[in-house]
Amino acid sequence: MQAQEYKVLSNTQVSDRYWLMVVDASNMTQTVQPGQFFHIKTYDGIYPLLRRPLSVYKIDAEHGQIEFLYLVKGLGTNKMTELQAGETIDLFGPLGKGFDVNAGYDSILLLARGVGVATLSALAYEAAASGKQVTAILSARSRNDLLAADYLRGIGVDVYKVTEEDGNSDVDQVEELIHDILSQTPVDALYTCGSKRLSRLMQKIAKQENLPGEIALEEHMGCGMGVCYACVCEIQTGDEVKNARVCVDGPVFPLEQVVIK
Ligand SMILES: Cc1cc2nc3c(=O)[nH]c(=O)nc-3n(C[C@H](O)[C@H](O)[C@H](O)COP(=O)(O)OP(=O)(O)OC[C@H]3O[C@@H](n4cnc5c(N)ncnc54)[C@H](O)[C@@H]3O)c2cc1C
Ligand code: FES
Structure with a gap:
């Protein structure tokens, strides 16, 4: 796979801390799966030298577009925010292993913290579009950071919002909420991204x-292609614990197998 330049269609600030970039992917040859990511050269100059990994937030196959929802960190x-519509961006990808969307579940529950919603939204869209019942709990610092909530509701997802601002986002409170949801809604599978505490x-x-x-993991990355081992996590099957590279073996892993430290 080679990195390629794609045209930026828009790049706009959507809340205090988040930006949304829409890219023309009509000439992309690979199919993009929810949970996969792109390793992005955020600036044409020397620094930052390393690419930055971003999941794909929306996959609009009909219009040949992909979208990235990103936290300016x-x-x-920051360099990404300088890109204007009409300019190009250097994307390497799609990379990694995405969600198993066709696992045959009728109803799924997503739990996303912060920018984890960017990763889970593409899954929510694909699942809702294929007729599955999708329930999502979105957790964030503030209401202002819950930007995908309206979008997800618009595609038929049942959305629950919890924030520090509203004082309802502690792990115990989220646990109670999940049990409430499970007592009312049959759920076949769980998906999460964005918080170690919530993943546990x-x-x-x-x-x-x-x-x-x-679970979709976010680890610091170097090469993004399995060579440098910057992104190693631990996977446990039975009594055996093995190292895995998030960039090629993940970023999506079976929930029960990831050792969360
Ligand atoms: C598979 C994957 C998917 C991701 N998807 C998204 C997404 O859709 N939207 C989004 O806003 N963010 C996402 N992230 C996190 C995003 O990569 C970091 O926020 C971003 O790299 C920060 O870069 P920076 O130069 O602005 O920050 P800096 O803090 O200056 O970055 C310094 C270094 O640390 C790395 N880094 C910092 N924070 C993270 C982090 N949370 N995870 C991994 N590396 C980090 C950077 O890549 C860089 O190499 C994802 C991370 C991974 C691994
Ligand atoms: S980032 Fe280099 S091996 Fe994963």
Whole structure:
């Protein structure tokens, strides 16, 4: 796979801390799966040297577009905000293993914290479009950061919002909320991204309820193609713990297998 330049169709600030970039992917030869990511050269100059990994937030196959919802965090994402419509961006991807969307579940529950919603939204869209019942709990610092909520509602997802601002986002409160949802809605599988504490909670609930699930991990990356081992995580099957590279073996893994430290 080679990195390629794609035209930026728009790049706009959508809340205090988040930006949305829409890219013309009509000449992209690979199909993009929810949960996959692109390794992005955020600036034409020397720094930042390393690419930045971003999941694909929306996959609009009909119009040949993909979208990235990104939190402006440091140098790389700040540089991304400077890109204007009509300019090009250097994308390497799609990379990694995405969600198993066709696993045959009728009803799924997503738990996203912060920017984890960017990763889970493409899954929500694909699942809702194929007639599955999708319930999503979105957790964030503030209401202002819950930007995907309206979009997800618009595509038929049942959305629950929890924030520090509203004082309802503690792990115990989210656990109670999940049990409430499970008592009212049959759920076949759990998906999570964006928080270690909430991922541990999802592992606990998956075990209690005997539900399968998947988790998308965010690790610091170097090459994005399996060579540098900057992105290693631990995967446990039975008593055996093995290293896995998030960029090629993931970023999506079976929920119960990831060792969350
Ligand atoms: C598979 C994957 C998918 C991601 N998807 C999204 C997304 O859809 N939207 C989004 O806003 N963010 C996403 N992230 C996190 C995003 O990569 C970082 O926020 C971004 O790299 C920060 O770069 P920076 O230069 O602005 O920040 P800096 O803090 O200056 O970055 C310094 C270094 O740390 C790395 N880094 C910093 N924070 C993270 C992080 N949370 N995860 C991984 N590396 C990090 C950077 O890549 C860079 O190499 C994803 C991360 C991974 C691994
Ligand atoms: S980022 Fe280099 S091996 Fe994963």
